[in-house]
Amino acid sequence: MKASIFIIFCCSLFWYSCAPKLTSSFISDTEGFELRKAPKLFYSCNDQLQYIPDSLTSMKYIRVNVHFMDDSTGTKNFSMKDGEKYMRSLINNANKRLGDNRKMSLPVGNNTPVIPINYRYKLVAATDDPNDRGFYKHLDNELYYFLNKGKHRNNYNRDVIKKYNIGGDSIVNIFVLPHHPDSVKSKTYKPHKTGIALGSDLKVSGLFEDPSKPWEFATLLNHEVGHILGLSHSWIRNDRCDDTPTHPNCWDSNSGPPCDGTYSNNMMDYNNSQMALSPCQLGIINKGFNKLLHKNRKLVRVNWCKKESDTEIIVSDTVQWLGSKDIQRDIRILEGSVLEISCRVSMPQGGKIIVEPGATLKLINSYLHNDCDLAWEGIEVQTRGKLEGKVEAFGNVRIENVVENSPSNL
Structure with missing residues (x-):
């Protein structure tokens, strides 16, 4: 028995020594x-389509900060304390929704894959000031308000961004503006929640007029940042994605003609959900994250x-x-x-x-x-x-x- 073990040991040693x-x-x-x-x-x-997230795709964190615009009285918008609390709650809820990508509701009976959304928002300071938490307030009688209707509408005007942007094109600057008080007094003007993406920044309004429900504005933030990241409205024909079908952009199942009871839940449509992004849409976003000179990449915290x-x-x-x-x-x-x-x-x-x-x-x-x-x-x-x-x-x-x-x- 011992001899057999010795022979096996010697053979193994010989094979190992001669193996390449x-x-x-x-x-x-x-x-x-x-x-x-x-x-x-x-x-x-x-x-x-080559940028649709897979097992090798890492989480990306988009840098954001928040500006509260007000007039010289400081009473037409949130105080810094209340505003910071409100916006932290809003951004946290927006991130939570990004973590819950839903199955596309259109087309009916579709088998479109549900891909996890691989980006979130991260509040950052734009200066070295130890008291800088990424929140700022500006008193400016000319630029503090938002008006998206009428002769003097300023929703597309970039003056407030040009003057108060902090962080250049490396941070998404979120400007929170109240509706103009004179417009709010009008019976025909509704201070509804609204926003617009302008370059790498965005303007939002209606928040101060509805101060108790920050979560209701989370999908608005996600929608507008979607535009910043390169997405178009998905109900139109030329949004560059075959997995987002054209449709009449119905709000919900109770919408009137031409709606037929079906409606989209895509983030880039106007509906009562806005909780879905398609694989192609995520591909567009991630192509921007991965192209060296793309503006999207500049907005992301480098962690790779x-x-x-x-x-x-x-x-x-x-x-x-x-x-x-x-x-x-x-x-x-x-x-x-x-x-x-x-x-x-x-x-x-x-x-x-x-x-x-x-x-x-x-x-x-x-x-x-x-x-x-x-x-x-x-x-x-x-x-x-x-x-x-x-x-x-x-x-x-x-x-x-x-x-x-x-x-x-x-």
Whole structure:
């Protein structure tokens, strides 16, 4: 018995010592590549359907602040104390609704997937003042009010934004304006809840006139920020999404003709729900989050440049990345698998792409970097005996920000 165990041990030791050893080489730039001509099928990285959130999509936090406009008496809008309490409640409710994406109600009987919405609002200070909580009040007799009807309407006027915006285009400035007191006195004027997105900022009104129900304005905020993020009204024909059908924009099931009892629940329609976003709409939003020079990206708190976890992203099949991505973990391509990157990918600080023996990484007009100019470790290509990992490069390929003391540079 002991002899048998000894023989097995010796055989195992012999096999292990003779088995091909795993070795690695590192790629830090494109100097060693044979750059081939890119395939005829060229990906522009602009297809919004390639940006629909998936398991690799991280939560994004849109920076916001709040301005209360008032006249010189300081009595036509919330006080700072009451206003901050009101708006915190409103924003919290808006975030809660974003966390509860509903199934699309149109078309009737649809099987449109319900994709979790991957963004929330984050109140931020725009200055270094320790007392700055992201809330501001301005007394201005000329610019304090909101008027969306009549000869002197100012809903599209940007003067208040130009004068009081704080944070430039990196923060969504929410301007809370009361309806003009003279208009409110009129029997034909209703100080209803209303708002308008102007560039990266927005104006809202009707809040001070309805001070006890901040949650009722949460969908208004979500709707207007939807416009800021690139969404159109979804009942129209040219909103760029096939999964948002045209319809007569009915408020609810009791709406009169041409409504037939069915109505939309989409955030970008006018209805009594506004609790749904379609996959395509989320694709439009996330394309803006992921395109380097897009205005949406400037509004988001940067949280993608460092590793979020030591758990690797495993590629175990043939996978194509046809949209830009910000990755926060190492990537491992298993034997027999292929990862094709056709756009920009930001790798986390200290991260790397591991190409196992028998695996392939294809880079097609791709750009690998760290978006914060932090150092990552490059591409580790593994070899075991005659089986080796492959990296193939096509067209305009760039690799940047690889750490200077990476094994690829030794």
